[in-house]
Amino acid sequence: MTGRTPRKVDRRCEQARIYARLAGLRARVCHASTTDSSLLTTPASCGPFLALPKKPATDAAHARPHPALPSHPRHRPRLRAPLFPLVLRSAPSRHAPPRRRRPQPCRPQRAVCRPWRARHKGRRAERAAALPGAQGEAPVQQGHLEQHRQPAAKGAGPAADHVHETDFQSSRVCVPCLVHAVPFRWLKSAGFSVSYSITEGCFTLYARNMIEGLVMLTCVAALMEYPPLIDIVKDKWPSDVIERAQQLQAEIGSIGAYSHSKGIPLIRKHVAQFIEERDGFPSDPEDIFLTAGASAGVSLLLNVLITPHKTGILIPIPQYPLYTATLAQYSGVPLPYHLSETDGWSTSLEEIRAALTKAAADGTGVLPRALVVINPGNPTGALLDEKTMEELVWLCEEHSLVLLADEVYQDNLHRRAAHPFHSFKQTVRRLRSPVPLISFHSISKGVFGECGRRGGYFECCNVAPDVRALLYKMVSVGLCPPLSGQIGVDCLVRPPRAGEPSHARWKAETDAIHAALAQRTALMAARLNALPGVSCVDSPGALYLYPKLELPAGAVEAARRAGKEADTLYALELLEETGICVVPGSGFGQKEGEHHYRLTCLCPGVEEYVGMLEKFHVGFLKRYGRSA
The missing domain is CATH 3.90.1150.10 (Aspartate Aminotransferase, domain 1)
Structure with missing residues (x-):
């Protein structure tokens, strides 16, 4: 067969959409009708950010249009994908000779015919007059962000369109400039006030700084994702946010690269400092493992502890279903102990001892290895007092149990004066107990609630060096935790300090x-x-x-x-x-x-x-x- 199949015709269009999606852009993609549609280029202002591969052109005289596509460009069908503005213009077929046209701006809207444009020209003019730029606010244009950082003179309208010459002798992909590679929802969450308008076929982005307080994590993440943003917001965002991002950039380099398998050393050092300030006892960064949320740490530790069908883990009832699900995954045996509802869902030592006695009397050979304590509780919201925590530590020491302390809700306290949080790390160190303790924390709870970033950590206390080495080997199999989650952990353990620009709002x-x-x-x-x-x-x-x-x-x-x-x-x-x-x-x-x-x-x-x-x-x- 000499004709091109629809799959082959659309292959380059599909590749263009894939490249655009990877760049976090939006697209309007037109069908190509000849082999010249594979010539994909980017405007010079876009730089190397989105360089699409080229393919040698074939002779236009031998190019055959796809039989399913009309020969006239105006009647060719168009595909629409929910991405960023991307216009793919195809070369003419032999049935539609090229004609010269004036330069065309980048158009994020779908291409339309001339009669429609004529009918709606007046409406476009009305909309353009109502835009913020028409009242004197300078827009941030594609490829011209630095030129429009200062307000325009009163009465000035939008800046000139970002125009590229239309060349119908070879297909072009007209791509927004580098700054617009940042997704809009991401810019909004980073504190920009974003609006976009279509005026004379040009996309316009209005950005105003709204960065303070709890947005700190998102701001730091934004600067890490797109380092040139630092120069844009240097005089507008709080200086402590800028300094933190620069410090992390100097340590990390790129968040697209692997980090240390235990987590970025600088962030683990900050976690250790946070634990020392909270508990009043020293913490070693080498005892800290950053993880993809606390759940990943729980799964790792249970995997290390469990011998299939022989290891029992004491879990509270009611409990967060993560524990029973993970035990089922690794063939561990749950040993439930019930919390006391009449005592405010407190942890009952009698219930734990009863569960241990039952496991010993069953004759199944199940050996209790660890005690899980969720403090504050999920789903109960109960908070342990110091006396109960001390008794639990002594019980673990008596029965040679590893203590797994799930403390991800430690910052969600409603009455801190009457019901303060005490960590098990503090209790173990104060009692000078040799009980092996693993403490978990996460950015998914607290005031952050950034559960989708997958950031957390666990600390090993009284854990033998060979066991820590085994944990290191196991996390190395997964290469490293997500960099965005690690950045979230750094913001969790280093909130704005008194005297810093962000502290009052925070x-x-x-x-x-x-x-x-x-x-x-x-x-x-x-x-x-x-x-x-x-x-x-x-x-x-x-x-x-x-x-x-x-x-x-x-x-x-x-x-x-x-x-x-x-x-x-x-x-x-x-x-x-x-x-x-x-x-x-x-x-x-x-x-x-x-x-x-x-x-x-x-x-x-x-x-x-x-x-x-x-x-x-x-x-x-x-x-x-x-x-x-």
Whole structure:
């Protein structure tokens, strides 16, 4: 066959879209109809950032148009991809001789025919007059960012379009300049006020600095992703943010490169300093491993501890399902111990001893190796006191258990004066205990909530050097944790200090977050406790409430017939009727015959959705045979 198949015709277009997507751009891609469509170039102002491969052209006289595509350029079909402005112009076929045209600007909108342009020319002029640039605000143009950093004179309009000569003798990909490789949502999250307009076919970006406070992590990440941004915002962003990014850049180089398998040494040093300031005891950076969130550290440690079908791990009930899932993955044996709801979900030593006794009496040969403690608790929000923590350390020493301390909610405290956080590292060092301790922390919780960045760490305390060496070998298999997560950890352990430009705003915003969370938690607990058949323990920490439900027999029977747990039925009907999503307690573990659900206290507008929850609960009781 001498004709080109549709797949071959579109191959270069698809490659252009792939390159654009990798650059974080947006595209409008037109079909090519001849072999010359493979000649893809970029304007000189774009530099080497997006250089597409070239292919030798074939003689236009021998080029044959695709039979499925009309020969006239105006009627050729166009593909549209949700990427950044990218225009692919094809060479003419022998049926459509080229004609000269005036220079065309980069157009992010879809190409349209001349009659449509004529009809809407007046509307475009009206829109252009209403743009911020028309009132004297200088836009940041493609490839001209440095020229437009200062405000324009009053009455000045947008700067000239970023124009490229149209050359129909070879196909061109007209790509935005380097600064626009930064995705817009990313720029917005970094603190820019971003708006974009189409005026006379040109894309315009308006950027105003809004950087302070809790945006610090995003600002540092933005500067690490795009180092030339430092020169643009040097006089506008807080100096401590700039200095931190420059320090990390000097240490890391590029965030696209591998780091040390245990994490960037400078960031591990900062983590050690954070632990020393928190606990008052020294910390060694060599004992610290940065991980892709705390979950990766938990999985690694359980993998090291478990001998399949022979190792038991003591886990609290209710518990975060990560632990049971990871135990199932590595064929470990869960040894559950129940928390005491009547004592505010406190950790009961009697329950732990009972679980150890049961494991020894089973005759299965399961050896308890570790005790998991979540403090503050998930899903309960309970916070351990110092006396209970000391007793847990002595118990681990008595039974030769490794203590796994999940402390990712340590900064989510509602009443710090009455219920302060104490780390297990501090307790172990104060007691001078030889108990092996692994402590976990994460950027997914606290005031950051950056769970998608996958940043966390764990610290080894009283762990033998050969075990640390084994852990190092195992993390080396995964090469290194994500660089963006490591940068997040650095911001977590080094918040703005008193006297630094970002500190006042940082403190005001974090105080507001903690106050709002405490207010919502107290209000929701009081309203839930006022409902019939509901009892809720007040939560001093974490992000949750964990109310207990006394469901009518009709609901339990209906759930049994449907093959569900009764609290699952309750949660599903709540979601269906109100849109409120809660997690049934059966997913966390609970005593036989009990029913709970976990409710998050993060959402604003608590009065509205708690009222909806109250209305649903009363209706649920009536529907299944119990009067409210």
